[in-house]
Amino acid sequence: FLRIAPELYLKRLLVGGFTKVFELNRNFRNEGISRRHNPEFTMLEAYWAYADFEKMADLVEEMVCHLAEVLVEGRAPSHPEESGARQRVPLQIEHRGADGSVCRTINLARPWRRARYRDLLREIDPGWFEYSSDERRARCAEWGVEINPRMADYEVTQQVFEKLIEEKTFDPLFVTHCPKELVPLARQNQEDDSLVDVYELIINGQEISPGYSELNDPLMQRQRLLEQAGAETQNLDEDFLLALEHGMPPAGGIGIGIDRLTMLLTGAESIRDVMLFPLLKPRRT
Template identity: 45%
Template sequence: MASQDKPRRRDFKLPVKSAHVERFHPLLEALASRDELNEVLKNRVAKACQLLDGNVPLYPNDFVKTHGIGDTAQANETLDEEALAALEGPVRLAGRIVALRSFGKVAFFHIQDSTGRIQCYAAREDMGEEVYAVFKKFDIGDIVGVEGRLFRTKTGELTVGCVQARLLTKSMRPLPEKYHGLKDVEIRYRQRYVDLIVTPRTAEIFRTRTRIVSELRRFLDERGFVEVETPMMQAIPGGATAKPFLTHHNALDLQLYMRIAPELYLKRLLVGGFEKVYEVGRNFRNEGISTQHNPEFTMCEFYWAYARFDDLMDLTERLFARLAEAVCGTAKVTYQGQEIDLSVGAWKRVDFYDSLESIGGVAPEIYRDYEACKAHVLKHGEKVLKGEKLGKLQAKLFDLFVEPKLIQPHFIYGYPTDISPLSRRNEANPEVTDRFELFIAGREMANAFSELNDPVDQRLRFEEQVAEKAAGDDEAHFMDEDYVRALEYGMPPAAGQGIGIDRLVMLLTDSASIREVILFPLLRPEGVPGE
């Protein structure tokens, strides 16, 4: 049988002759197919070939570092040259080269790890001809391990005098130029791994996020709340008015939904005897993307038996003040140029209907009358679905005229019953519920209420929601017979709350967009044009 000729390899005209060029052909082909191949990338491949020619591995895993860069800098920041010289032994550090200045026989470079950055000094005289020759093939972006003693330069900068510099990871792509960085916002979000390397503020935001969540957990743990985990895939989604994502379980041939909230499962735990529970986790809502919304987001929900919604107001003031003090050093924070006072006692509490009038400027004859309210909503560009009740229209008026004005912390309470299907009716006025929403910086931060634990009332509310879904509201609740059954066993009086972690992090890091505080926000597939 005649052998078939292998397809000829493309000649990429690399500035090197090496037997190792073949190893990089898949990379070069991929770059060329996307029209990304340029001389800089070719030079990187050429250096990689030269390193392999010299038996230098590109990705070894045997370097042992003894110190973090930030710890090293902090521990020695006050030591003068004499004190540094008296230190025992060298340091072994590892990090990514983020700056490099070469002067022939010597070079200065900075390496960076998760704790900080430090200057290093490489000299042929100190390292030896062979080691220095290898070092000269290093690029900005490479991850290296260095060994040497600490000293100070003439300008006083703490520096590692290298006797050894080993390549640990060869970077095949250059980092963005130092002084320009990543200016394209979409590239920053799409290539967050690069953004974290070159934008110090980005890395700091996500470290702060971790501290916020840790402090929130500590706050709840100290008060006897128990952290739990509930299903993210649910046969019946519930706990919020939102459109869910669909998925399918093949083995059971079962349609499932990604959860829109953990609420109904957490309240089942109240039935089972847990009196204080919370969960920090992801929710998924099939809705639009904006500076305030991402379809996949993080919430903390907690439930407290034998408490009322106004108890949660007090708790929330203390929680937010503590978080601000923990990560910002003060309860008075600046957000987008405005000072916001999160101190306990500085928060305002306003009735929902009073806010429409006193803050939104909407007259009672408009928001109390269905037709007048509907006309006002339509006049200002909002849609009205067939069958929408007055409470839903009043909520749209609130979104238009009140919410954007709530810069300082406001608890808005007393929401209409027909838009609060899981909330307990107010004893004095059953047309409203014992529910509040928290607004700061013109956006909702939390939703809370005294829980509805009457199974008959809950069934009727679910049935009303099912009717609204049948009329075209794809965010209305499903009927959940098992949850009603749980209530029939008896759930203690309780209050519960959900806090949007992403928006909370936005507030405490002064970030204008939710995408700034989510490591990998949802984006269109690369190469797909936007609307």
């Protein structure tokens, strides 16, 4: 069958005693086709017991920079001291237009910026979280951000985030502490229970990798999944919930879209350019 992600299966391995697990897999999402999204794609998903989302962010930053070093320099650093020295040299990926000229340069030099979700939105509009629903929708109309009248407030906010922040961010940015409605499988933040301990890595105007401090409370997980199932008409995964009741250790988890990462590192402007057999629209006769 076509699966959305291997997440629930890998977490059962954590319950079974494995401390580090990963899978390089094919996933399917019943979503639209664009130059940045294909319904079937390759994903690296990994979980690390007793880590958190910040440690996973460090891991992803190191991994992507290592790949970029190999691509740009043609070889991997032979030892950690060499890698540290070379990081002082700007690590850049050039994206070129159809005529071959450089249209965008992405700077991958570490450390990468980290900022909270709400702080980034306040940079766009300081009063955003004090507005009523009608005021938020009016601001969206002023900005040209299209929204559906049936959208909840958090969905309207996410639409603004995607159009005015995500799509305009090119150098690496870890967006942290997102609303819990967006990530039902992540651990609740201890200081603000409306947020969860997550990051979303944005590079070149698109998400490259999400990372979580994983939720391991079976009662809270059931409640979150019930809320999501009610909204999307899905059945609960009772096998996964039963596994959680046996005890899953605190853990950090990541997903990395391999196709999008390849786009980033090669300068490709369409996901079709990095896939062997991309899904195409039927030819019209």
